[in-house]
Amino acid sequence: MRTAMCLAFVMAAAAGSAQAAGATPPAGPAEPAWPSPDWPAAAPAEVGLDAALLHQARDYALEGDGxxxxxxxxxxxxxxxxxxxxxxxxxxxxxxxxxxxxxxxxxxxxxxxxxxxxxxxxxxxxxxxxxxxxxxxxxxxxxxxxxxxxxxxxxxxxxxxxxxxxxxxxxxxxxxxxxxxxxxxxxxxxxxxxxxxxxxxxxxxxxxxxxxxxxxxxxxxxxxxxxxxxxxxxxxxxxxxxxxxxxxxxxxxxxxxxxxxxxxxxxxxxxxxxxxxxxxxxxxxxxxxxxxxxxxxxxxxxxxxxxxxxxxxxxxxxxxxxxxxxxxxxxxxxxxxxxxxxxxxxxxxxxxxxxxxxxxxxxxxxxxxGPPCPPSPVIKQMAWAPPETIVRAARGSDNWPLTWGDDDALYGAYGDGRGFDPPVPQKLSMGLVRITGGPADFRGE
Known part of the structure; x- marks a missing residue:
């Protein structure tokens, strides 16, 4: 679906720019770590921190010893x-x-x-x-x-x-x-x-x-x-x-x-x-x-x-x-x-x-x-669909933030449009939509 592919493109572009810059993306564990009995250790870069700035803070603190x-x-x-x-x-x-x-x-x-x-x-x-x-x-x-x-x-x-x-x-x-x-x-x-x-x-x-x-x-x-x-x-x-x-x-x-x-x-x-x-x-x-x-x-x-x-x-x-x-x-x-x-x-x-x-x-x-968030453990890669398969079912509507719900549906918002076919009677400054189905048979409501 067009909106999902746009989202994938943004994620891929962010990852690509980080790799081009040679940046180490911040990495955060899916679950918080706990001491057992001591705190587990990590290098600053492993958790998205700049070591030089941390050392600067430490050196300031050490002016008071401790x-x-x-x-x-x-x-x-x-x-x-x-x-x-x-x-x-x-x-x-x-x-x-x-x-x-x-x-x-x-x-x-x-x-x-x-x-x-x-x-x-x-x-x-x-x-x-x-x-x-x-x-x-x-x-x-x-x-x-x-x-x-x-x-x-x-x-x-x-x-x-x-x-x-x-x-x-x-x-x-x-x-x-x-x-x-x-x-x-x-x-x-x-x-x-x-x-x-x-x-x-x-x-x-x-x-x-x-x-x-x-x-x-x-x-x-x-x-x-x-x-x-x-x-x-x-x-x-x-x-x-x-x-x-x-x-x-x-x-x-x-x-x-x-x-x-x-x-x-x-x-x-x-x-x-x-x-x-x-x-x-x-x-x-x-x-x-x-x-x-x-x-x-x-x-x-x-x-x-x-x-x-x-x-x-x-x-x-x-x-x-x-x-x-x-x-x-x-x-x-x-x-x-x-x-x-x-x-x-x-x-x-x-x-x-x-x-x-x-x-x-x-x-x-x-x-x-680096990218705005750690690499997804679920989305490993992306591939472009052939242009002729792309469907536009909400013409004239833009700005499509999306999130997945736990009901296996996508939830989104669109701006300055009338939404999916069949469109709403009046153009909306912002509309909300629930998207179900797959790439070939999706529908918005």
């Missing part, structure tokens, strides 16, 4: 430093700790993120006693705590409320620490044990890979249970960080087990509507954070980093510990060590540009040189 790993399609394409060295992740703990919120949603411990924190924690928000006088603690929800809009001051201890919940964005350790207490009380269980049993151990993280310290800012126990922090407190190696990132990349699924709700993972990586555009306290430190912050994970939803996909999101702590997830590029990046080099007076995200930008360009540079 360790790192870059995964594509579940394959380790670059490592540096000691993969088993433990690093104090500081605020990257926030993005790891909030994983317990996903479990609580799956288990029905949390019915809605709009539930007030007081539902779980009778003394929530107090001390200090001055917070009670505002009337605000009763109005703070779990969503406020997870989006840095609850209003607690920065330190991780018992801090004052700075504003009415949901009216501003302010980076805080205290707010996430209250969230950790709410989840501890909801489960009546140490959240560290909860996460090891339900998430960390199933994805291959041992207690020697990730250590959660005792609370440094509040009493060590709450209702006889360890009182963990979400604001900081986890030390881990980049191996553990990469596994957490890969779990999120795969939508909360690990092999054949759905460990986290996919809906929760989607919530983590986007900016809630009510947060977008809120005034930011200390914008000289945090920039336009309310436009690129999800549920205790940073993101690039507003395109602040122009070389980085807008669907990218990451945990980020002091000393620039990073677990980065890029769904559209099928990438996970983990890095920890000392602080990266900052320009004096630079913007908040500026320190990330040389690192993440080079990695993303490593993917797009190779993609630009």
């Amino acid at each position: 360790s790192g790993i870059i995964l594509r399609h579940g394959r380790a394409v670059l490592r540096w430093g000691d993969p088993r060295a433990l690093y104090d992740l500081k605020s990257s703990t926030k993005g790891i700790g909030v994983t317990a919120l996903g479990l609580a949603m799956a288990d029905g411990k949390v019915r809605s993120l709009d539930q007030p924190a007081r539902t779980f924690h009778p003394t929530f928000g107090v001390p200090p006693e001055g917070n009670a006088a505002t009337g605000w603690p009763e109005r703070i929800t779990l969503l406020h705590l997870a989006t840095q809009t609850a209003g607690f001051a920065k330190p991780g201890g018992y801090t004052e409320l700075l504003f009415q919940p949901g009216t501003k964005w302010s980076y805080s350790d205290g707010g996430p620490n209250w969230l950790a207490e709410c989840l501890t009380l909801a489960y009546k269980k140490d959240v560290a044990d909860l996460l090891f049993e339900r998430v960390f151990e199933p994805i291959g993280i041992r207690r020697s890979d990730l250590v959660w310290r005792r609370n440094s800012y509040r009493p060590h126990e709450i209702d006889g249970l360890p009182r963990r922090e979400f604001g900081s407190g986890i030390s881990a190696n980049v191996e553990a960080m990469s596994r957490i990132g890969y779990l999120y990349l795969r939508g909360g699924r690990w092999r054949d087990r759905q460990l986290l709700p996919r809906e929760f993972v989607e919530m983590v990586r986007v900016v809630p509507e009510f947060v977008r555009g809120l005034p930011v306290l200390a914008p000289e430190q945090y920039g336009q954070a309310s436009n690129h912050y999800g549920l205790l994970w940073w993101n690039n939803a507003d395109g602040t980093l122009p070389d980085v996909p807008r669907d990218a999101y990451w945990t980020w702590g002091l000393y620039d510990s990073l677990t980065v997830v890029m769904p559209s590029l099928d990438l996970v990046i983990a890095r920890a060590g000392k602080s990266l080099k900052r320009a004096a007076g630079g913007e908040h995200y500026g320190v990330l540009r040389p690192f993440l930008g080079a990695i993303c360009r490593a993917a797009t540079a190779t993609a630009a040189a």
